[in-house]
Amino acid sequence: MIRKNDYFKLGLFIILGTGMLLAMVIILGAGRFFETTYPLETYFDESVNGLSVGSPVKLRGVQVGRVSQINFVTNIYPEAREREIRYVYVLCEINPDLFDDMSEEEFDDYVRRESKRGMRIRPTSLGLTGQLFLNTVYQDAESNPPLPLDWTPEFAYVPSVPSTLSRVEEAVTTISKTLSSLKQEDLQSIITDVKSIVGTIDDFMKTQGGQEAGERMLDILQSTRGILSRTDKLLSDPAAEAIIPNVSAITANVSRITEESADNIINAAAETRAAIASFKQASQVLSRTLTDPRMDKAMGEIAPTLENISQASADLAAAVSKIHALVNRVNGNIAAEEGALHSIIEDTREVLQNVKELTEDAKRYPSGVLFGNPPTKPNPETK
Known part of the structure; x- marks a missing residue:
């Protein structure tokens, strides 16, 4: 028999369990509200069946965000209503952690710069399920121009390119239109011309010239087979496996050197052109000078x-x-009189020495030099 306390515990358990479940859902779902994301928008001029809110946005296979809104351009930008543009508007949320923590302004500049280089968004199928995701690819910017716009995008904008399925459908439609434009008479005329060409070739092959041409073709095919056989042997040689990477590396180095030296080559070419022009001018001047009668x-x-x-x-x-x-x-004379010159130099040196001593005595005792005997030498021992 169930007691009242059991009802109370059961009700309390249900209330607590429900509260915990709601709290878990709120915590797990509320985390998205605190995430920092950068908005990015694009437009499609085709059906986006299979694309939904929450679909991933990938860049070269790496998920960088998700689709947050799908709408019509006319509901977002009133300017599009004047031309009745029926583009599909898709807004994405991009995770900035995968872009080196760029600021939103830096992210907008990055998207604008990469869009000019050919970055495009293409709807891509996940497989047989029909679900789509947005794949960011790089295409030729000139052959894949952006859609014409009469408004300024509010957020960072990346142009789109048609999906692969859309291109296949367009090609099939073009082929179907081409075939449907052909008339029955044109088809019959084409078939008649083909039969005539085949009959002419058959008649020619039955003649002697046709047989000789056939034999020559057989010889050419046999020669080609021999060349292919020798080429296969050369390529199967282990030395060829080492040569091919070396050739590739050399080609890469030559390409790198050419790219690095492009400015120098251009400058050298310009200087060479200027030198040739100067040489040509100088040649003309010299020619005129030589042909002048005054010369x-x-x-x-x-x-x-x-x-x-x-x-x-x-x-x-x-x-x-x-x-x-x-x-x-x-x-020769100087060498012969070298001894006499040496004696003269020694005598001259002694005379100069005596003149020097006499000059010093005259400075110290001028009266003694002129009128009397020289003074006695001082004796330092007596005072």
Whole structure:
């Protein structure tokens, strides 16, 4: 038999369990409200069936955010209503932790810069389920221009490109339109022309010239087979496996050197062009100078001058020879009288020494030098 206390405990357990469940849901769900995310928007001019709020946004396979809002552009930007633009508006929340903690302004600049380089958003299927996610890819910016806009995006904007399925559908539609535009008469005419060409080729192949052409084709195919066989042997050689990476590395180095030296090469080319232009101008000036009649007259006057210079050079060489002989005779005389010169120098040195002593005595005892005997030498021992 259940007692009243059991009802109380059961009710308390249910209330506490429900409260704990609600608290867990609130805690797990409220964490998203405290996350810092950067908004990013894009527009699609196609169906986005399979894309929903919460779908991942990936950059080269790495999830960087999620879809937070899907709407029509006309509901977000009233300017789009004037042209009746039917783009689909998609707003995404991007996690800044995956972008080196950029500020929102830096993130906007990064998105704008990368969009100019070809960054695009493409709806991509997850598989057979039909669910879509937004994949950020890099395409050629010129062949994939952004959609025409009559408004300024409120947040960071990345242009979109059609999905692969949309492109396949467009190609199939184009082919279908092309086939449907062909008339029955055109098809019959094409088939008749093809039959005629095939019949002509068959008739030619039955002739002697056609058989010779066939034999030549067989010879060419056999030669090609031999070349391919030898090429396969060369490529299967272990040495080729080492050569190919080396060639690749050399090519990469040459490409790197070329890129690094591009400015120098351009400057060198410009300087070479300027040097060639200067050389051409100098050649023209020289040509005009040589063809000038006054040049012939000047050359006629230069010839006697050159003869006079030659004669003067010969006279100068003779004078130099005479001076050289004179110097040799002087050196011989000096060498012969070296002893006498040494005696004269010694005597001169003694005379100068005596004159120096006499000058010192005259400075100290001028009266004694002129009128009397020299003074007695002082004796330091007596006072």
